[in-house]
Amino acid sequence: MADRAVGVPFAKEGFPFIGVGVGVTLAFGWQGWTTATFVSAGVTLFVSWFFRNPARVIPTGSGLVVAPGDGKVIAIEEEFEPRYLKDRSVRVTIFLNVFDVHINRIPCDGVIEQVQYQPGLFLVASKPAATLKNEQNAVMIKTAQGAKVLCVQVAGLIARRIVCWVSPLDRAICGERFGLIRFGSRMDTFVPVGTSLKVKVGDRVKGGETILGVLS
Structure with a gap:
């Protein structure tokens, strides 16, 4: 890609x-x-x-998962992801306000296994119900070690258009741009249980630059 x-x-x-x-x-x-x-x-x-598109310094290292977007970490939850992973995982939710950079970035190296758009509601993106009910686009990445990382672009109350530039079988390169959401939104990143997390609720993160965690 x-x-x-x-x-x-x-x-x-x-x-x-x-x-x-x-x-x-x-x-x-x-x-x-x-x-x-x-x-x-x-x-x-x-x-x-x-719509600004700043350059970022992408960290390097084995098993890194970086933030897919700019914003504030509003939730870190271990839960069962029923639609794509069909397994327990840890969800890291980043809320993007209208002043944040809205370019979205690939969270880890690997191969794009699946891209799935889901129409839905436009609830306030920070609400828990938005996880499953809002309009969204899911990008599944499989790493060379076989781990699966799910990145979901979630529309919000003001956001009305999700843009995604990747397709299944594309090479996923950590930190590269893959899409955007117009006018306020949210990014959910699901990582395997056991991932060593490097952020906490309340942290501000930069897409492609801040390390969310390291895969075990």
């Missing part, structure tokens, strides 16, 4: 929004509508900031 967004300052999915914002701002300015021009410029800057 080639990292398609290297060197691009904004996710291409944001270009239409940014372009419209710039056009509207210029039109207001041409008409001499000062207040509308400043408001439109502010909205355009916010949208540009939302």
